[in-house]
Amino acid sequence: EPGEVARGKKNGLDYLFHLYEQCREFLIQVQNMAKDRGEKCPTKVTNQVFRYAKKAGASYINKPKMRHYVHCYALHCLDEQVSNELRRAFKERGENVGAWRQACPKPLVAIAARQGWDIDA
Template sequence: MQVTNQVFRYAKKAGASYINKPKMRHYVHCYALHCLDEDASNALRRAFKERGENVGAWRQACYKPLVAIAARQGWDIDAIFNAHPRLAIWYVPTKLRQLCHSERSNAAAAASSSVSGGVADHLPHF
């Protein structure tokens, strides 16, 4: 519980007033996105707020950019968390780990089935 308290106090001090303590563990991935790519995090939150979406929808949307960050860094989500001073004290959320594993499997399958020079080589990376 001490780790949660420490992180919660830091988050509050840093202006994350939208996070309440009992739910902090449900928002670890949102906090991770904010730590790793603050601009993307702010833009995502702003977009959801402007559309009047609920917090749950925003929370779900925070996974995709993190999976993309993991993809660019060899899928090692644990190393990404451990290398960041504000994330190192957190466990990687199970759902984030599962999504990374699933996307990595999809990417590997796509790479092995695509012919070089195919359409997939020209798609933009999101």
């Protein structure tokens, strides 16, 4: 559920989504530095951004976990209501976060199809 604490730890889904927001901020910082130096500008969160985040003291950002849940965060950004309904349904059935994570791409593909986006590119 949104806003729910995950067993009192900083590992709930809301916290995970907060980490994605932090990655976005680090990406913007890296882009600005690249522009100032006249270098090629990254358009997505790359290893360069993760390295910068680590240097900035955000070593708690776990790259494998971030990549693991990227479809869930994309769904959350594009349709927060559908994302929350999916989270609630899986919780009510007693299913774990892994099952929820595997279900996230399906509504995401439906959104992409309605918008005419090529998500394989």
